[in-house]
Amino acid sequence: MRQRPAELLGAATRAAVPSRPASALGGRSVRSPQGTSVAEGARMCRFAAYLGEPVVLEDLLYQPDGALVRQAVDAELMSLLNLGGFGLAAWDRGSVDPERPLTYRVPSIPNFDRNLRALARKVRVSALVAHVRGVIYDSDETVGLQNVHPFLFEGASFALAQNGDLYDFARMRYDLLEHIDPRLVRLIEGTTDTEWVYALVLSRLEDPFARVSPEEAARAVRDTLEILRELRRRRGIATQSPVNLVLTDGSWMLATRYAFDYGWYPDDESFFAREREHDFTSLWYALGGPFGRRTDGTYGMGAGRASSAVVASEPLTKSTAGWIEAPEYSMLVLEPGRDGSVAAELWELA
Amino acid sequence: MTEAAVTAEGGAGALADMPLFAGIAAGELERVEHFMAPFQAEPGDVLFRQGEEGDRIYVIDSGRVELQVEHTGGEVVTLAILGPKELLGELSLLAGARRSGTAIVREQASGWVLHRSGLEMLRLDAGAGAVELVARMTELVLARLRARYETISDELALHDAEPAPAPPRGARTPAPSGLAPAYLASLLCFSHFHDHEQIEAAIAGSEPVELPAGAFAMAPDVVAGELLLVLRGALDVSIRRRHSARRVRLAGPGRFVGHVGALDGRPSPLVAHAREHVVLLPLPSQRVRAMLRDPSAPARRFSAGLAEDIARAMRQAERPIARMAAEPMPMPVLRA
Helix, strand or coil, rough: CCCCCCCCCCCHHHHHHHHCCCCCCCCCCCCCCCCCEEEHHHCCCCEEEEEEEEEHHHHHHHCCCCHHHHHHHHCCCCCCCCCCCCEEEECCCCCCCCCCEEEECCCCCCHHHHHHHHHHHHCCEEEEEECCCCCCCCCCCCCHHHHCCEEEECCCCCCCEEECCCCCCCCCCCCCHCCCCCCCCCCCCCCCCHHHHHHHHHHHHCCCCCCHHHHHHHHHHHHHHHHHHHHHHHHCCCEEEEEEEEEECCCEEEECCCEEEECCCCCCCCCCHHHHHCCCCCCEEEEEEEEECCCCCEEEEEEECCEEEEEEEECCCCCCCCCCCCCCEEEEEEEHHHHHCCCEEEEEEE | EEEECCCCCCCCCCCCCHHHCCCCCHHHHHHHCCCEEEEEECCEEEEECCCEEEEEEEEEEEEEEEEECCCCCCCCCEEEEEEECECCCHHHHHHHCEECCCCEEEEEEEEEEEHHHHHHHHHHCCCHHHHHHHHHHHHHHHHHHHHHHHHHHHHHHCCCCCCCCCCCCCCCEEEECCCCCHHHHHHHHCCCCHHHHHHHHHHCCCEEEECCCCEEEEECCCCCCCEEEEEECCCEEEEEEECCCEEEEEEECCCCHHHHCCCCCCCCHHHHEEEEEEEEEEHHHHHHHHHCCCHHHHHHHHCCCCCCHHHCCCCCCCHHHHHEEEECCCEEEEEE
């Protein structure tokens, strides 16, 4: 693959103009023609992921002042509470069957979960993807174990979680069928767009159940976004839809900061309309020594070479010191480098 | 390091002696002074820390203050040493963002502090002194934004000597319907307005236009005759050389593009293209410049939103520099 250092992020590569059913400035319905509430797809979540030297799980989930569990009810960069459940997949190189992660998923908020807290104090992880699920406060929402991220199909080698939502997903859900391996369709249990996106990414691989390189996985993600863009175009869906994904197999990690039709919101009082107060859906990362408590009492990456990385919807500390905001329309690719380091690359996404 | 005390009897000199306040009539200056408090700080005192809420601006009268930033991996880098007559901390207050650096006093310092509430009072004040002071602060932030863009441009030129060819400006078409009042009122740039009539007064005479994704909205190295307000979609704003480029801002709804150029009347190094299909409101530069010193309520509210947007643009422009400054940590390389 060609390397293009210092290249423009977001070059003018998109030629197609999406069709827009309503006027440029007029209102747009938030209910699909089939009458399904699109609010069902409105999920703005938080995730935190880690790759590198082993750290105690508690240092990522609980201890920092912006830790993921705290973000369930006190996220810095979003106003919604994340009440739809908590899940994690964690890898420990020293464990039995190290390629298979420890998983923990509950359809409730993690703040009152003593089992999770006790587990987090004892377990060291070398890779993690953890997620608190945001759902809008509506009885149309489906809150249950089957919708908790991260998703990890039996036999698949990597897990996936999302902070985002595909607007009006109900109208395009079954269009995805033609692009998904039938073996994977049978594994979809929940109602989230994320699980379908996961199946779509796996289906882009030569063998969805084999271990893959980060480059192969990154290409699959890029191809998945292309398919989604085409299906949205076909359905005339042109409302902002963030797709911030994080994927890891315990040895590499990918994270996208991406949105379809950024800046196009409906003119109403819906959840989506209020999104326009905010910037592009956030993604932050930090590189350095293992994450944890430092000598000055603050939490962050350790000094020295980049042996570890944290990727999160927002920094795990209220202070952004040491954190880098990922560029919009990009994919962060983290993989093992030489001498135990973590090598980072940014891919531009069209 | 200790936290700096803001003293009521600081050793700050008279406001009138400072360039920011020069020429403002004595009576007007007296009103402005009500909104400010003197401060005095000793070497080692911390005025603010990276990551804290930005709730005040420091106007330094004497002494030296070091501005540090902690990069990923814990490396601490000195961004600037600020001295007499300089402003400190205005970006995070105006942008509504947390502090991007830590300010440590290196030589006994004194000056004036303007708290958020003081700034709000200044903006509500239609007196000539208050309007002039707010306009000057906006121009100071604008000058910093220009300097930041020029630094990025110079960095790019070091590795890529050839200038980029001028892109053709995309054909604009009128947006098919009028401006929906509720939508306009919801945009961040109009957050200081209380009613639609005042928004209408501020943008009177401008009509929205559309550009398809990929089309260029602003060419570099010309004096922009307009400030662009993004209503829908997004503009990608970059500084380009022939073989390389760096994005300095992704401007979504409620954000302006072209402050540098439109407001200071000098050629801008920026190129802007539609990252998404975009609806824009072009605002004539002369009119926007005049609004900075117009004491009418619509103009003051518009200018307040504009100043905040300039600060947000500055924060976005700082991001790539932060990544570069974090060497020797392995920094991401972009792949297509």
